[in-house]
Amino acid sequence: MSAIATPFPESWKLPYRGKVAMAGLIIGEAAIFTIFVVAYLFYVGKSLSGPTPAEVLETPIFFTICLLSSSLTVHLASKALERGKRASFLGMWLSTIVLGGLFLFGTAQEWHRLIYEHGLTVCTHSTSPPA
Amino acid sequence: MSANAMVLENVQSSDRTWLETLHEWLTTVDHKRLGILYILSALWFLSLGGAEALIIRIQLIHAHNNFVSPQVFNRMFTMHGTTMIFFMVMPILFGFANYLVPLMIGARDMAFPRLNAFSFWLSFLGGLLLYFSFLGGSGLYGAGNAPDVGWWAYAPLGGRAFSPGHSSDYWTLALLVSGFGSIGTAINIIATIVSMRCPGMKLSRMPLMVWLYLVMSGMVLIAITPLSAAQIMLLIDRYLGGHFFDTQAGGSAVLWMHFFWIFGHPEVYVLVIPAFGFVSEIISVFSRKPIFGYPVMVAATVAIGLVSTSVWAHHMFTIGMNSYANSFFAITTMAVGVPTGIKIFNWIGTMWGGKIQFKLPMLFCIGFLFQFLIAGLTGILQAAAPFDWQLSLSYFVVAHFHYVIVGGIMFALFGAFYYWYPKTSGRMLSEKLGRWHFWLFLIGFHLTFDLMHIPGLLGMPRRIYTYEPGRGWDTLNLLVTIGAFIQAVAILIFVWNLIISYWKGEKAGNDPWDAWTLEWSTSSPPPSYNFATVPVVASRRPLWDLKHPEDPDSRYE
């Protein structure tokens, strides 16, 4: 076949399959969560008995910073690993774990408050009392 | 490199025990083996879904029939729809993709072989789970039973209040599990097509079928996922006290409908687009011409993929949306008919001026063209929303979608079987049995599905286990049932052909059809590594270039 082909590109480089697959996975996940968000938006504020989001939800600024910066630290960690900088990698990696752990703790705290103090569960709905 | 690709001799000892062979098949990650497993499993579910269809048809053979009870009938139509869509058509299309896509792009395997195997087994497990419901459903009377809420499981019928016991849970879980398998395979196909093409195969040089599978896989990612999300919410309703779709507690039945059809409509395009792929390859080879208007075919497919995400509520014209919403969905539905129609014209354009060989793959594809045209037009009829206020939920719709799925997709699949069976097995399928299959199936198909439109026009709703005499439905239903049995016989002949030709079929060689894409350059069946050396291509039809060095495609593309 190479006898016929016009000289093919010297470097035949295609996107790395791992990246393509991750992109595909993220698209799929985004679609699933979009549906959940639509359901949430459809029902938000429609509860007659339960608390409204405005009453009980607070923007978790600190824990959001933790979560988002853990993306940065893990990125820096993988770059350090690529360059073989062990100490740097360890530092970033452990920071990621700490930040992620803080976020999980904050989320657990928030859910505990919502469920036990405000009675806000998945059962809370328009006309029915919290089950 | 010559047209007959160098093949290293298979070092395959024939003295393995059957247990070792079984183990090999159960643990394989080879795309060709997994492709065959998908196809065999789909054929098995075809027989189950087909039996359910025959039970439905016998019950409806005349008014006030008593062949099965209403409870059994309702399970039959639910299981028939669920089986055929999720455990027959989807897997068989993934099976063909698995087998052919790496070969067509000159790759050694799919991008992620183990994910491939995992996805297949998830899919298969889903099917087993669904059928286990017959034994384990623990319905109201203690006996096991299968889901009976229709394949859409509309709310609130699918919720705890109206569907006690576990039959609906089997529906939900089976589809959730196999849905994740479908997502896995879709990701795999996309990664394979994007990252594993052989040198020289730019996106604009891929066989059209590969493009179509790329679009189909992208659609799977955004179509199956809404169903998974909705089913998770249904499970929350059924088990964790949620009320998403529980209308007695303020939940919304219409929300389920929207979520289901946001999945359901793109899903039917997911089913039909690979069929377009088979037909494009086959019509091209058997008309002895390249596909007419390749770039437009690609663009039209992408357009179909995009527009089809905006038409879903044409399944909901009767639910009482306001006139603006109804008008919106009417126009988007009519609009999606434009790129679809363009494809039909391009296929005719491919045949035009050609030298048509009426071999079996081509016969089935000609049937496809004729029937898909009709199916598309009855779709346009229903896009006229007020007309759909009569046609919806009647046998007209049932006739329409079977026209697409059986008259379109199944015919294309049969064509694909006759075309690629020689590649996978090294033997040709029997022409004689094939012609019996084709003509019997054609006659049975038209007897059933042409006539089925009429009871719909005469007011017969769907999903009814019996009907009143004197409405003009009786004779038509009888003839429809007879056609169903004729189709069943034709399929038995087909399955027999698949089996007997494996041993007795004429030897095929690498390229029995004088075709042009890369899979025909390797042996039949291909060795486990597919290609001894990595192919390098310069056009869409690398084998044409090799066979016609004086007039290669690369000069014109």
Place this chain on the structure above:
Amino acid sequence: MFLQFVSAMAVWASEPEGSSSNGTNIFDPASTPAKSIADLSVFVLVITGIIFVVVFALLVYSVVKFRGRAIEASREPAQVYGSTQIELAWTIIPILIVVVLFLATARVIHAIEDVPEPAGAVDVIAIGHQYWWEFRYPQLGVVTANELHIPVSDPARPTPTFLNLLSADTDHSFWVPQLAGKTDLIPNHPNRMWLDPHRTGIFLGQCAQYCGVEHAKMLLRVSVDTPEEFASWVQSQQQPAVDDEKVAAGKHVFETTACINCHAVKGTVASGRFGPDLTHLMSRSTIASGAASNTAKNLRLWIENPDAVKPGSLMPAMKLSDFDLDALVAYMETLR
């Protein structure tokens, strides 16, 4: 497709105007919504029919004209890759067709859906149940089941009927093909539809949205009456139940067993709403929402063993003794 079109035309043309026995043929409309739909459908059928004929002809022509002969198999035909002009043409023409179809469609959608309710309209609330229809006429104080009575509508002075569609349980759909397209009855989602029948007679239909086991037997009978007949029907429906002493024993059975939990009989203690209102049961020609005709024998069987008439319906077998059952049926037979 062609077969379908021809059969649709045949079916449309065959029904004589003004026949009192009506089928369920969508091409024999007897009311404005059904007629607008039938007219639109003919228009759409003609257009798609033309498309079909043209494309089918091209298909047949290409299959016949370009069939390959074995002798010339060695020479391949001219390899044509495409043609911009042709492809443009067969893109633009379908777009134009879609525009035309859409305009016709949108007009009818608005004509049917956006009609304001006129002053002389009859209001009915239709509530779908598993597996029967409840009809309430709020301004007239009438409650009945399964068989709807509405007045014929004179185009000069229209008296259409506007239905509010609700559901007590799952999704249903009200479909009487000759009077209108179907509209669903969805819990928590009230819908509205209207009918203005142009001729009197009985019109048949049934539930079109799968609602459970006995979806197939949730039939509809619509009796389109002359204004006088309608007024007289309303008058008799507004009366409380007939109270005949001869069937006091049966009435006693009714009132002391579980019947009153589900059924209502106006003027007695029975005020259940789970099952049909039985005040004027004998004014209906069928029972169990069309599953059986309204005879004493069927009624007795229905009460004794509902599963024999409509297996899976939500009416329980009352397990009455023969003596009680006979008395009860005798009582039911007086509820005219």
